[in-house]
Amino acid sequence: MNILMIYPKPDTSKKPRFGFSYEMLTVATVLSKYHNVYIKDFSCESYDLYNFKKYIHDNNIDIACVECDSYALKRSQNILHAEEIIDILNQHVLTVAYGNYCYITRKKFGNAKCTVTENDINSIIKCINKFETSKIIPYIKDYDELPYINRNLLLEIPFYKENKDNTLLQTAKGCENTCIFCQRKGWQGCYIAHSDEYVLNEIEVIAKQGYKNVWIVDENFTFRLYRAKRLLKKIIESKLYKELRFFISSWANIDEEFLNLANKANIKIISFGIESGNKEILKFYRKNIDIDKVPDIIRYANMIGIFTVGNFIIGAPMENKDTINETFELIRKCEFDQVNIKTLDYMIGSYLYESLNDELKTEDHIFACVEKGLNDFKLKDIQNIKYTFLSDYYQLHRLVIEKKIRLYGTPF
């Protein structure tokens, strides 16, 4: 069969940052072993109805799998375009909706002929097998049985060709920390990891293919700290790190030993989820970190040349000017190289969203603000407070970052 994988354009326009849907490429890779697979990624390709219909016709597409994504870190939700595309596709081909939005809502999506509601590759295989009797795709029985994603499938798309030094790698999925704002729990409740051998072999393939920058997309690379250290030791022993630079996301429950290994293994950027400088708010978020230890850890990472990103949230119900200042003070103390401050967002899939009164659940996400009765700040005031702080902070931090770049080079 001819199968088209589609990533619809985001609901809110965003400048494309490097990244692709790991889910889409995983599914495409598995299906491509048995069928002809094509990819259209409208997060970075322009969409034009006439050309889209022509593409479907010219390539004799039999099935279109449309990814309905939710608010993962780097992408917006894309369900408006997903619905529109499915309605158009239904006139020509069989349509399958899959993706985080379907896994969270567990409901039929729009007018799709088939909706995959389980976050399990076998559910997609089962769905495709229903439409084909001669080439039955066998089920994947173990996480390590998944083939390495076929990164070449993306290279027809100009954006990925232009960014051919960059790729993504997933060594594990899920994080069993208890943060109540985290949406990922809605689609991936448990933590599963590839074996060290699987990861090392994939890194070897990535290096041979000529990639330079590897963005590890694990929700929390250090969720099992002993595993993260063991993996880094093996990467260092294999010398694979010499040709590659790595970037990870991590909570702050790490130590200097991990940072030394990360440095040796050529991890250039660590993005930390800290969220707040106030203990009561951290308790409300059920964020299990020891905030007293955070400044030392971040300053140590800075000192050995790792570029640090701090991620924070403002807008908890008990937030006030003092708690916001505590967060800002923590940021200054840590001297993060980059700071992202978000307004607390009650996102579908998170415990926080579940806790909302039904009358507030009119949208898939609600920003916390006085207008919604969720804290004492107007939405626009929170935005202003963030922007004023960040512009002052970056002005002050400019000399520090320039010195760091002189000493250690740019991270990528």
Ligand code: SF4
């Ligand atoms: S540590 Fe990060 S990935 Fe894990 S639950 Fe908290 S926010 Fe989610």
